[in-house]
Amino acid sequence: MILNKVEAQDLHLWYGDFYALKGINFSIKKNTVAALIGPSGCGKSTFLRVFNRMNDLIDNVSIKGQALIDGKNIYGKELRVDELRKRVGMVFQKPNPFPKSIFENVAFGLRVNGIKHKTYIEERVEKSLQQAALWNEVKDKLNKSAFELSGGQQQRLCIARALAIEPQILLMDEPASALDPISTAKIEDLIYELKQEYTILIVTHNMQQASRVSDTTAFFYLGELIEHDNTKKIFTAPDKMQTQNYVTGRFG
Amino acid sequence: MIKHFLKDFKERFIEGVLFLSSTTTSILVVLIVVYLFKEGVGIFNRTPVAEGSELLVSAANKVNKLTADEVRKIFEQEFTKWNQVGGSDAEIELFRLDDITNYYTDEQLGENFENMPHCIDTILMQHPNMIAFVSKQYVLPNGRACKVSIDKIAVKQVMLGNRWYPTASPVVELGIWPLLLGTIWVSIGAILLALPFGLAAAIYMAEIADSRIRKILKPLIELLAGIPSVVYGFFGLVVMVPIIQQTFNLDVGQSALAGSIILGIMALPTIITISEDAIRNTPRAMREASLALGANHWQTIVRVVLPYSVSGITAAVILGIGRAIGETMAVLMVTGNAAVVPTSFLQPVRTIPATIAAELGEAPFGGIHFQALFFLGCMLFLLTFIINVIVEMLAPKKLKR
Ligand SMILES: Nc1ncnc2c1ncn2[C@@H]1O[C@H](COP(=O)(O)OP(=O)(O)O)[C@@H](O)[C@H]1O
Ligand SMILES: [Mg+2]
Numbered sequence: 001m002i003l004n005k006v007e008a009q010d011l012h013l014w015y016g017d018f019y020a021l022k023g024i025n026f027s028i029k030k031n032t033v034a035a036l037i038g039p040s041g042c043g044k045s046t047f048l049r050v051f052n053r054m055n056d057l058i059d060n061v062s063i064k065g066q067a068l069i070d071g072k073n074i075y076g077k078e079l080r081v082d083e084l085r086k087r088v089g090m091v092f093q094k095p096n097p098f099p100k101s102i103f104e105n106v107a108f109g110l111r112v113n114g115i116k117h118k119t120y121i122e123e124r125v126e127k128s129l130q131q132a133a134l135w136n137e138v139k140d141k142l143n144k145s146a147f148e149l150s151g152g153q154q155q156r157l158c159i160a161r162a163l164a165i166e167p168q169i170l171l172m173d174e175p176a177s178a179l180d181p182i183s184t185a186k187i188e189d190l191i192y193e194l195k196q197e198y199t200i201l202i203v204t205h206n207m208q209q210a211s212r213v214s215d216t217t218a219f220f221y222l223g224e225l226i227e228h229d230n231t232k233k234i235f236t237a238p239d240k241m242q243t244q245n246y247v248t249g250r251f252g
Numbered sequence: 253m254i255k256h257f258l259k260d261f262k263e264r265f266i267e268g269v270l271f272l273s274s275t276t277t278s279i280l281v282v283l284i285v286v287y288l289f290k291e292g293v294g295i296f297n298r299t300p301v302a303e304g305s306e307l308l309v310s311a312a313n314k315v316n317k318l319t320a321d322e323v324r325k326i327f328e329q330e331f332t333k334w335n336q337v338g339g340s341d342a343e344i345e346l347f348r349l350d351d352i353t354n355y356y357t358d359e360q361l362g363e364n365f366e367n368m369p370h371c372i373d374t375i376l377m378q379h380p381n382m383i384a385f386v387s388k389q390y391v392l393p394n395g396r397a398c399k400v401s402i403d404k405i406a407v408k409q410v411m412l413g414n415r416w417y418p419t420a421s422p423v424v425e426l427g428i429w430p431l432l433l434g435t436i437w438v439s440i441g442a443i444l445l446a447l448p449f450g451l452a453a454a455i456y457m458a459e460i461a462d463s464r465i466r467k468i469l470k471p472l473i474e475l476l477a478g479i480p481s482v483v484y485g486f487f488g489l490v491v492m493v494p495i496i497q498q499t500f501n502l503d504v505g506q507s508a509l510a511g512s513i514i515l516g517i518m519a520l521p522t523i524i525t526i527s528e529d530a531i532r533n534t535p536r537a538m539r540e541a542s543l544a545l546g547a548n549h550w551q552t553i554v555r556v557v558l559p560y561s562v563s564g565i566t567a568a569v570i571l572g573i574g575r576a577i578g579e580t581m582a583v584l585m586v587t588g589n590a591a592v593v594p595t596s597f598l599q600p601v602r603t604i605p606a607t608i609a610a611e612l613g614e615a616p617f618g619g620i621h622f623q624a625l626f627f628l629g630c631m632l633f634l635l636t637f638i639i640n641v642i643v644e645m646l647a648p649k650k651l652k653r
Contacts, residue, residue, distance in 0.1 A: 052544055086546035096537035099560060109545035165546060
């Protein structure tokens with residue numbers, strides 16, 4: 001049996017006394033793409049942020065149950081959060097490059113990892129920008145501010161930045177929601193490429209996008225995971241009525 | 253209809269009042285600045301001869317034009333021969349009003365010194381190598397003696413002059429260079445001391461302290477801003493000055509260092525609160541991006557938060573110092589007020605505001621000294637104005653996304 005790469009077992013999460021995740025059981029295999037869909041406020045981002053422990057930054061969050069990566073509980077005492085985050089990269093909804101040069105943005109993760117070797121950093125930066133399909137557009141202006149890039153380019157820069165430290169898992173929270181259709185298409189192609197090397201969890205509001213890029217799709221509703229199955233099945237013959245209604249656009 | 257009209261009228265009335273008050277304020281500010289500069293710049297329209305006095309030489313003397321410096325040297329007897337200032341070979345004879353008794357008796361001078369002008373004129377007639385420094389009222393109109401003409405006060409003399417003796421006679425010396433440097437030294441010293449402590453405190457408050465500690469610290473720091481400056485000065489004089497004196501084994505503890513420490517402490521609240529705001533205003537997305545890449549809290553502070561808030565922090569420092577530069581009382585009390593060009597932080601120095609505060613009371617209205625103090629005021633205004641412009645350029649510049 002192949003070990004699950006990412007897994008949640010009876011996972012509950014509260015923001016203060018707001019019950020945001022209600023006993024989620026979820027798993028995906030290595031090198032697959034899972035799309036998380038569902039109406040706004042149903043807990044998709046919250047669930048995603050469980051796996052790089054971004055929710056730790058928020059006061060009053062309490063968690064029950066288990067979140068596992070490679071079968072190991074990531075909320076265990078012996079685990080170091082910064083080590084975990086090096087293995088689990090994240091791309092946010094709004095492009096959030098640092099106010100630094102393009103090069104320094106991508107090199108950031110390497111530098112905070114204590115890597116000083118100049119040529120290695122240069123190699124990694126180039127490789128990551130290529131993987132993010134941005135290299136050709138920026139190779140002549142690596143020292144320019146990242147803010148000079150367009151929104152779509154900034155988002156691909158953020159992807160490159162996440163890839164630079166070679167994570168195993170990539171969490172993407174509506175990475176294309178703030179972008180134009182051409183940039184969106186580029187990012188979707190990118191996800192398809194990245195699947196070869198990474199395990200990806202992607203939150204999306206866009207049903208077509210979910211069906212195009214993902215292997216499995218999970219439908220969340222009011223803090224519960226209603227159904228998680230092959231993408232094709234979810235979009236054609238889901239088991240649950242709620243899922244059916246949502247994917248056919250009858251609510252949400 | 254009427255009701256509508258009334259409402260309209262009321263709104264217009266309020267608008268009018270607001271408009272009036274804002275224009276009056278603006279006009280007032282402009283008037284103050286114009287007055288300041290009119291008085292201050294007026295100094296360059298005067299000769300440096302002490303207020304109400306005149307220098308006279310005998311008509312036979314071919315020197316009738318001297319520089320302020322030459323006059324000073326003559327009366328300090330550094331120059332003793334007229335040929336040192338372009339005249340004949342003869343010795344210079346000095347005459348001050350007090351010397352009159354060597355030449356004339358009280359009876360001869362008259363009950364109310366009414367014969368004084370005539371007597372002085374005669375003395376100068378009889379002594380062709382004499383230079384006299386007398387009050388204007390004792391100069392005989394249409395007399396035979398010749399008034400010495402002296403150049404007006406030059407900008408360069410004032411800006412770069414090393415000597416500040418605004419009440420000297422026969423010629424005043426208005427070099428503001430030591431005062432300007434004193435102000436700048438004390439302020440820079442204050443920055444160097446306040447920046448590390450202020451920044452450390454701001455980082456601690458914004459990033460590390462939990463809300464309970466912050467709730468105690470914040471009002472405490474704000475309290476620091478509320479202490480009257482004379483109290484700081486008193487503290488400095490009684491506590492710090494002796495400590496400095498003992499530590500560095502000085503004759504006097506009043507020094508630029510004492511001033512810098514006091515000003516640094518006074519600038520701290522501004523620096524801390526504004527930097528803390530700047531640090532807090534770093535977008536959450538920036539922190540999350542950094543942490544998500546595996547940076548720890550400290551790396552995030554150093555590599556993301558501080559660079560992001562650097563313009564705010566700079567503004568905080570400059571603003572703190574801008575306030576410190578104009579600070580008078582505390583500095584007056586602890587710096588020793590020696591108007592010499594500073595060469596060490598352990599020497600006494602004198603700042604511009606301290607000079608104005610200490611001397612304005614004894615400067616006759618409208619006189620040279622008075623105008624010189626106004627000119628110092630102009631310089632201080634320019635200094636703080638420049639600082640404000642820098643803040644303006646740095647502070648509100650939102651990093652555009
Ligand atoms: N920091 C927070 N504090 C309190 N409640 C939160 C916080 N973040 C999210 N929530 C609540 O949790 C629920 C799920 O949020 P989220 O995971 O962002 O939803 P989604 O990404 O599916 O739109 C929402 O009702 C939201 O209001
Ligand atoms: Mg969301």
